Amino acid sequence: MAEVLERVEQRTQQCLVCEDAIATLGFETQTFNYGPVANGVELSARVPVWTCAGCGEQYLDAEAEDIKHEAVCAYLGRLTPAEIRSVRVAFGMLQEAFADFTGYGSASIKRWESGTQIQSESVDKHLRLLRSLGLAEATKRTAKPRLPEFRMPISASAREQSRRFNLRPAVHVPEAMAA
Numbered sequence: 751m752a753e754v755l756e757r758v759e760q761r762t763q764q765c766l767v768c769e770d771a772i773a774t775l776g777f778e779t780q781t782f783n784y785g786p787v788a789n790g791v792e793l794s795a796r797v798p799v800w801t802c803a804g805c806g807e808q809y810l811d812a813e814a815e816d817i818k819h820e821a822v823c824a825y826l827g828r829l830t831p832a833e834i835r836s837v838r839v840a841f842g843m844l845q846e847a848f849a850d851f852t853g854y855g856s857a858s859i860k861r862w863e864s865g866t867q868i869q870s871e872s873v874d875k876h877l878r879l880l881r882s883l884g885l886a887e888a889t890k891r892t893a894k895p896r897l898p899e900f901r902m903p904i905s906a907s908a909r910e911q912s913r914r915f916n917l918r919p920a921v922h923v924p925e926a927m928a929a
């Protein structure tokens with residue numbers, strides 16, 4: 751059935767190689783290497799391929815790269831970027847809030863969700879645990895804003911003194927010794 755949809759959905763665009771002719775979208779199973787050259791593995795994925803009618807060149811786009819990334823995630827047994835995003839969204843959190851909640855850096859979460867980096871095995875297990883335990887709803891109900899709480903009001907003069915505080919006060923060196 752997927753092949754039928756592929757034939758029905760004929761997409762074209764200007765060729766990105768020669769910029770002169772029209773390229774047509776097709777699909778093919780491609781193999782690619784993952785890992786170090788010496789002991790890497792060969793993976794395969796069915797990807798969209800653009801073929802130019804004029805110059806005959808074939809090229810891949812971002813969608814094909816995403817599909818290859820998902821094949822690597824499947825090989826490693828890791829969540830895909832879309833699955834990581836769905837865990838975060840289930841908690842009803844933006845990336846920054848999810849980073850605070852999990853203790854991971856927001857930059858790492860951005861890299862995992864965009865597919866520029868694959869999360870480690872331990873992070874993957876933690877994310878799967880969050881997803882499988884169904885903590886999203888419970889967390890939404892019990893989450894409190896992380897604002898500092900003071901037991902008593904701080905006076906304006908105390909705030910001013912704290913701004914001027916130096917751990918090591920400036921040492922005055924007499925001019926005679928400085929020369």
